[in-house]
Amino acid sequence: MDYRSHFRARIDGLKEEGRYRVFAELARQAGRFPRATRYRPDGSTHEVIVWCSNDYLGMGQNPVVLEAMRRAIDEVGAGAGGTRNISGTNHYHVLLERELADLHDKEAGLLFTSGYNANEAALSTLCRLMPGVIVFSDALNHASMIEGILHSKQEKRIFRHNDVAHLRELLEAEDGDAPKIIAFESVYSMEGDIAPLAEILDLAEEFGALTYLDEVHAVGLYGQNGAGIAEREGLMDRVDIINGTLGKAFGVGGGYVTGPEVMLDAIRSFAPGFIFSTSLSPVVAAGALASVRHVRAHNELRVRHQERAQRLKTLFRDSGIPVMPSESHIVPVMVGDPRCVKEGSDALLEDYGIYVQPINFPTVPKGTERMRFTPSPLHTDEMLRDLAAALNDLWSKLHLERAA
Ligand SMILES: *Cc1c(COP(=O)(O)O)cnc(C)c1O
Numbered sequence: 001m002d003y004r005s006h007f008r009a010r011i012d013g014l015k016e017e018g019r020y021r022v023f024a025e026l027a028r029q030a031g032r033f034p035r036a037t038r039y040r041p042d043g044s045t046h047e048v049i050v051w052c053s054n055d056y057l058g059m060g061q062n063p064v065v066l067e068a069m070r071r072a073i074d075e076v077g078a079g080a081g082g083t084r085n086i087s088g089t090n091h092y093h094v095l096l097e098r099e100l101a102d103l104h105d106k107e108a109g110l111l112f113t114s115g116y117n118a119n120e121a122a123l124s125t126l127c128r129l130m131p132g133v134i135v136f137s138d139a140l141n142h143a144s145m146i147e148g149i150l151h152s153k154q155e156k157r158i159f160r161h162n163d164v165a166h167l168r169e170l171l172e173a174e175d176g177d178a179p180k181i182i183a184f185e186s187v188y189s190m191e192g193d194i195a196p197l198a199e200i201l202d203l204a205e206e207f208g209a210l211t212y213l214d215e216v217h218a219v220g221l222y223g224q225n226g227a228g229i230a231e232r233e234g235l236m237d238r239v240d241i242i243n244g245t246l247g248k249a250f251g252v253g254g255g256y257v258t259g260p261e262v263m264l265d266a267i268r269s270f271a272p273g274f275i276f277s278t279s280l281s282p283v284v285a286a287g288a289l290a291s292v293r294h295v296r297a298h299n300e301l302r303v304r305h306q307e308r309a310q311r312l313k314t315l316f317r318d319s320g321i322p323v324m325p326s327e328s329h330i331v332p333v334m335v336g337d338p339r340c341v342k343e344g345s346d347a348l349l350e351d352y353g354i355y356v357q358p359i360n361f362p363t364v365p366k367g368t369e370r371m372r373f374t375p376s377p378l379h380t381d382e383m384l385r386d387l388a389a390a391l392n393d394l395w396s397k398l399h400l401e402r403a404a
Helices: 003-017 063-076 091-103 115-128 143-152 164-172 197-207 261-270 282-297 299-318 338-352 381-397
Strands: 025-028 035-039 045-050 108-112 134-138 155-159 180-185 210-214 241-245 255-259 331-334 370-373
Touching: 025 045, 045 381, 063 282, 091 108, 091 255, 091 282, 108 115, 108 261, 115 143, 115 180, 115 210, 115 241, 115 255, 115 261, 134 143, 134 164, 143 180, 155 164, 164 197, 180 197, 197 210, 255 261, 299 331, 299 381, 338 370, 338 381
Parallel strands: 134 155, 134 180, 180 210, 210 241
Antiparallel strands: 025 035, 035 045, 108 255, 241 255, 331 370
């Protein structure tokens, strides 16, 4: 077999479909977020405004976080030095796990090197340890949950996105005594919509199911302490396991689950992805700890964040840009074609210094390609107006469809 041409052909297939991914090479500028320097393929540079960062609050450059990381690197050095079991449990890991458990009002917390790893390891392990379990999974769940469920090799049922009636139907069709887990997200990051949390929890109680909630796009951003949508709705105590990331609103990196001590002990003890991997750098853990504490105490960041998102949605609507019906801080704009979305975002980057990554399959279904804007508290009125004007131009130039 000619291995190289085999893989070349697979890549060429992506290019023909218009969904070959090209990464923008950026240098973020600490203290100047959302500004960044972009490196063109020819090595020349220009300044851009970043409009698609998941560092939702700019915590990745917050002086409190940077100072905590500097202090930690001087105290404990760079890396963890091992897995959690073999010399890799640093004091900062323990402090951070306690802080996260407290944030979500749970018995315990468990850290991972990413939110992806946390979902994959937690779901695959919990399910594997319950032979005969049936997993009920929202159709738009993140790849990390889907992989975790697949790796458990247990039965799964997929309910239509946020469709409580369909979830009920699927639950009713199964043996009442079978163990069950409902796995879902609170804020769906590509639509910006929010799960009907109370109704799903009611069903879980009625049918005796465990609940596993991914709050990755909500931690730091919703609720009085930034614990997420479950906190905002006063429902934290009814969710069994909450997953979050330290890499998005908390601006650093790493992921976690919080929940009942015994379940986290089982994940800690049985998940290969946790056991056999060097733990998070203690410097990262120290930065995340400072970030969580800061974000908890500063609700005004959340207020300003929501205000910016609302304002951008209004500006877009005023010029007929087709904003999707998002109820959250995420501002997705439908384009509906992989080539148009790529051409549009390339033009924004080169001609307007606006960086928004095109979102295409498999992140979203084919035919729903979109641009996804994430305004932060640090995006100014002027930046918002410039963005709306640029999109207005672009929609005319590319003859894209406008909202009624
Ligand atoms: C980004 C994301 C994750 C993974 O978190 P990382 O810390 O980036 O690995 C998990 N779930 C959802 C819904 C996400 O969007």
